Amino acid sequence: MLLALGAAAMAQADVLGLLKQGMAARQRGDDDAAIYYLSAAIAAGVLRPNDFATVLASRGVAYDNKGQTDAAIADFTAALELKPDFGDAYIDRGLSWTKKHEYDRAIAEFTQASNVDPAHAFLALNDRGNAYDEKGDFEKAIADYSESIRLRPDYATPLTVTMRLRKPKKPLLISMLR
Numbered sequence: 001m002l003l004a005l006g007a008a009a010m011a012q013a014d015v016l017g018l019l020k021q022g023m024a025a026r027q028r029g030d031d032d033a034a035i036y037y038l039s040a041a042i043a044a045g046v047l048r049p050n051d052f053a054t055v056l057a058s059r060g061v062a063y064d065n066k067g068q069t070d071a072a073i074a075d076f077t078a079a080l081e082l083k084p085d086f087g088d089a090y091i092d093r094g095l096s097w098t099k100k101h102e103y104d105r106a107i108a109e110f111t112q113a114s115n116v117d118p119a120h121a122f123l124a125l126n127d128r129g130n131a132y133d134e135k136g137d138f139e140k141a142i143a144d145y146s147e148s149i150r151l152r153p154d155y156a157t158p159l160t161v162t163m164r165l166r167k168p169k170k171p172l173l174i175s176m177l178r
Contacts, residue, residue, distance in 0.1 A: 087117020
């Protein structure tokens with residue numbers, strides 16, 4: 001019994017080391033190493049469901065960074081099966097759909113993210129605004145950017161995009177002279 005507990009503790013320590021190496025690799029932009037270490041941590045089979053979901057989503061981001069959007073979407077989907085209220089995974093899966101120009105699917109993901117994770121709704125609304133912008137639905141884009149700003153006034157990204165979308169097609173001085 002004591003030997004089994006010792007082996008379990010060693011396995012946990014090994015997985016923790018793999019996770020640390022995987023996250024460090026992601027931080028420095030080495031997505032291949034991140035995928036390697038995070039995959040090894042997953043393969044160890046000792047992660048609890050919430051932790052497993054987090055590691056899957058992290059590996060999904062590394063796949064997405066490499067342009068492997070299908071693998072990324074698969075990891076985000078698996079993470080959401082384990083943790084259905086994982087707002088960041090919905091956002092990340094939405095970003096992957098956006099890269100594939102699947103804007104309606106992306107919009108659905110960002111909508112779900114804002115519903116399950118109110119703390120990050122400002123990000124989800126900003127990203128949904130980007131998807132609407134890509135679709136050419138500027139009114140919905142501006143509405144989402146405006147709501148994102150309302151939720152988080154210090155978040156500058158939607159403000160600059162909103163100003164770009166509201167910018168007149170002609171230079172203002174020329175418009176005034178006509």
